[in-house]
Amino acid sequence: MNPQNLRIPGPTPVPPEVMQAMQRPMIPHRGNEFRQIHKNLVQKIQEILRTDSNVFVMPGSGSIGWEAAIVNTLSPGDHVISFVCGDFGARFAGVADAYGLNVRTYKVKPGHAVDELMVRRALAEHPQAKAVLYTHNETSTGITNPLQRVGPIVRDHGALLIVDAVSSAGAVHIDTDLWGVDVLLSGSQKGWMSPPGLAIVSANDRAMAATSQASFPRSFLDFEAWSSSVAKGDTPATAPLTLYFALDAACSLILDEGMAARTERHDEAGRRTRQTFEDAGFKLFADTAYASSTLTAIEVPGGAGAKDLVETVRERYDIDVAAGQADLSDQIIRVGHMGWFEQEDIARAANAVVACATVMAE
Ligand SMILES: Cc1ncc(COP(=O)(O)O)c(C=O)c1O
CATH class of the missing domain: 3.90.1150.10 (Aspartate Aminotransferase, domain 1)
Structure with missing residues (x-):
C-alpha cells in the first residue's frame, strides 16, 4: 500500500528519513554515542513543545503517559477533575478511577469542546481538586479544546494541569510553559511521524514537586528516576534504540519544517x-x-x-x-x-x- x-x-505515515534512521545498527545504550543522541532528542522535543521542563521519552504507547502522570503527581483518594468530550477523555478518567482517585467528571456532548467556562465552574465546585485532566485534541470526535485559555485558569486555581496531547503535540503549536501545562503526554505514532511505541512526557518543576509528595507506588514510570537518568543522557532501563533513532530523525524533520x-x-x-x-x-x-x-x-x-x-x-x-x-x-x-x-x-x-x-x- x-x-x-x-x-x-x-498511526500515521512515517517519512523515508525516519524509516532510514531505523536501519541503524544497535549501539551500547550506556555509551556516549547514545547519551548524545538522547540529549539532542530531549532538546529537540523541548523546542517543539516550547518548554524548559523535563522531557521523558518512555517506552510504551500514549496510554502509559496517562498512567505516568497520575502515579507521579497524585496519591490515592486525591480529588481530580476530569473533562470528557469523547472516548479518550473517558479512558483518561477511567485510569484515574482505576487508581482510586476521587474523580469528578464533567462531560460535554461528543462533538463539543470543554471551554473555559466549564473549567471555571468545575474548579469553583471542587476547590479541593489537586489536578485537572484535560484532553487537548479529542481524537475520537475531532475536537481541539482551548488549552491556551484553560491553562491560565487552572494555574490561578493552583491545581496541576495534566494534558493529553497525544494527537496534537508534534503536529501543531503548543506553548507548554506559557499556557501553564504541568504535565503533557503524547504518543510517537501521531503528529511525531514515528512508529508507535514511545510516550513523550514533559513534567515541569511543579509536577516534580508534586512527585516528591505523591504516594502511589511506582517503579519503571518514576519521574524522579527518569529525571536523574535523563540528566546524564541515560534512561533508567534499556532504551528501545530503534524507536529513539526514529523519533530523533522525525524531530529533526519537524524542526526543519x-x-x-x-x-x-x-x-x-x-x-x-x-x-x-x-x-x-x-x-x-x-x-x-x-x-x-x-x-x-x-x-x-x-x-x-x-x-x-x-x-x-x-x-x-x-x-x-x-x-x-x-x-x-x-x-x-x-x-x-x-x-x-x-x-x-x-x-x-x-x-x-x-x-x-x-x-x-x-
Ligand atoms: C487523545 C488520545 N489519548 C490517548 C490515546 C492512547 O494512546 P495509545 O493508543 O498510543 O496508548 C490516543 C490514541 O489514539 C489518543 O488519540
Missing part, C-alpha cells in the same frame, strides 16, 4: 477537508469553532454504516480512513491529517470517502 494512503488518526509552518499546514488541511465534506453535503461532526487541525470527523449519511464505508474506501481506493469509537463506532468517519502529508494526499482521502458514501447511498 502507498504509505500516503494511511489516513487514520494514528518549523512549528509555525507545520501548524499552518495542519490548519490548512483541516480547513480544506471540512470544505470538501461540506461542499458535498456532509455534516461535520465537530463544532467548527473547535474543529481539529489533525483530523476531521463527519457524520455518516443515514446515521449508520461507518464501518461498511471504511471497508468500501479501502477496497475501491486502497485508502485507510477510520470509523468512530465506542458509541460512535458506526456513526462517524474520521479522516486523519496528521504529521507527514501533502494537501493532495488528504484531498484524495476525503474525495474517496465522498465518492464511496455517495455510491452507497444510491
Whole structure:
C-alpha cells in the first residue's frame, strides 16, 4: 500500500528519513554515542513543545503517559477533575478511577469542546481538586479544546494541569510553559511521524514537586528516576534504540519544517477537508469553532454504516480512513491529517470517502 494512503488518526505515515534512521545498527545504550543522541532528542522535543521542563521519552504507547502522570503527581483518594468530550477523555478518567482517585467528571456532548467556562465552574465546585485532566485534541470526535485559555485558569486555581496531547503535540503549536501545562503526554505514532511505541512526557518543576509528595507506588514510570537518568543522557532501563533513532530523525524533520509552518499546514488541511465534506453535503461532526487541525470527523449519511464505508474506501481506493469509537463506532468517519502529508494526499482521502458514501447511498 502507498504509505500516503494511511489516513487514520494514528498511526500515521512515517517519512523515508525516519524509516532510514531505523536501519541503524544497535549501539551500547550506556555509551556516549547514545547519551548524545538522547540529549539532542530531549532538546529537540523541548523546542517543539516550547518548554524548559523535563522531557521523558518512555517506552510504551500514549496510554502509559496517562498512567505516568497520575502515579507521579497524585496519591490515592486525591480529588481530580476530569473533562470528557469523547472516548479518550473517558479512558483518561477511567485510569484515574482505576487508581482510586476521587474523580469528578464533567462531560460535554461528543462533538463539543470543554471551554473555559466549564473549567471555571468545575474548579469553583471542587476547590479541593489537586489536578485537572484535560484532553487537548479529542481524537475520537475531532475536537481541539482551548488549552491556551484553560491553562491560565487552572494555574490561578493552583491545581496541576495534566494534558493529553497525544494527537496534537508534534503536529501543531503548543506553548507548554506559557499556557501553564504541568504535565503533557503524547504518543510517537501521531503528529511525531514515528512508529508507535514511545510516550513523550514533559513534567515541569511543579509536577516534580508534586512527585516528591505523591504516594502511589511506582517503579519503571518514576519521574524522579527518569529525571536523574535523563540528566546524564541515560534512561533508567534499556532504551528501545530503534524507536529513539526514529523519533530523533522525525524531530529533526519537524524542526526543519518549523512549528509555525507545520501548524499552518495542519490548519490548512483541516480547513480544506471540512470544505470538501461540506461542499458535498456532509455534516461535520465537530463544532467548527473547535474543529481539529489533525483530523476531521463527519457524520455518516443515514446515521449508520461507518464501518461498511471504511471497508468500501479501502477496497475501491486502497485508502485507510477510520470509523468512530465506542458509541460512535458506526456513526462517524474520521479522516486523519496528521504529521507527514501533502494537501493532495488528504484531498484524495476525503474525495474517496465522498465518492464511496455517495455510491452507497444510491
Ligand atoms: C487523545 C488520545 N489519548 C490517548 C490515546 C492512547 O494512546 P495509545 O493508543 O498510543 O496508548 C490516543 C490514541 O489514539 C489518543 O488519540
